[in-house]
Amino acid sequence: MAELTPDAQTPARRGRGRRPADQVRAEILTAAGELLLAEGMAGFTIEKVAAHAGASRMTIYKWWPSKGALALDGYFTVVAPTLAFTDTADIVADLTNQLVAFVHLVRDTTAGRVISQLIGQAQTDPELAAAYRERYSAPRRALAVETLTRAMTRGQLRADIDPESVVDQLWGACYHRLLIADLPLTEDFARTLVDNLIRGLR
């Protein structure tokens, strides 16, 4: 990536105060994620991200094809620590803890409103929908599938389950309540989702 950008400098030029490309990229992502959470897509502009990150608009356009792509990469970056999975011998605890953290993120911070409006807008904006899938939902799904697959390999879950379907029945069930708020999104709900699947309904 470094050779693609004017922010990538030789060690000699770094010494004159230029940041390495990886650092510029990380600062742009953090600025983008924080701006999105603060203002939603309505207040999100490349100009503001550039100003907050101390980077040029040219640099941002070189790395990200659209405003939506930058916003979603930024969102992925800033929520990643909150949504990290633990890896213990107890898959029920690993899933429950992560799902409870997810519920708190979307219920108790601006993330819920921001993400529901992004998904809403994506229903009539194919480019935003593609950016959402490529830069947020698919990589998040992959992390969950990795955790589930590890548990299957270890014998904590049956080896013949389809982990992708489990993603829809845990996080997808929460998105359902986020997007169609018939009933509240609570910690108890998150725990019940895991319990239903682990124990079965019979």
Added chain:
Amino acid sequence: MAELTPDAQTPARRGRGRRPADQVRAEILTAAGELLLAEGMAGFTIEKVAAHAGASRMTIYKWWPSKGALALDGYFTVVAPTLAFTDTADIVADLTNQLVAFVHLVRDTTAGRVISQLIGQAQTDPELAAAYRERYSAPRRALAVETLTRAMTRGQLRADIDPESVVDQLWGACYHRLLIADLPLTEDFARTLVDNLIRGLR
């Protein structure tokens, strides 16, 4: 309801060709649902529904507080036969058959696009969101909970499960794939959702 509307007539006036209120109401709902499925919310107007149903706009405004409310009542009405639950001794078959019918409805007809755009628009339109919940998702949820509760009473499912959470893990999981199309919405997926919950993942 009849005394609220000029379409409600005494038997003597019916004899002069006026339809009873219940029939007018049913024809308005069918016209509204069919118009919504044909044109989406973008092409949905009270005027067109009135023309298709042979009713006055005044009658429609007397019964429905908004365009969204009429569209969603109409949608509920026209999809109800497709989404009816069977009631056999086999809860797995009853859930699977209904869920497969739901998958075909949203995947193979215009319903999927219409409903995903409605949910999308509801994210920034509180009045539409309320109409969606009151006139579509809450009554559909109640029908599913009724089926699940009956199965619990009969001992086909554990008596201590929370049926509301199961709604999110079956239909909610499908809405997740409808709204965020990382992976396809298939019959196999519907069957897997039921199987995961019934057998449990261990």
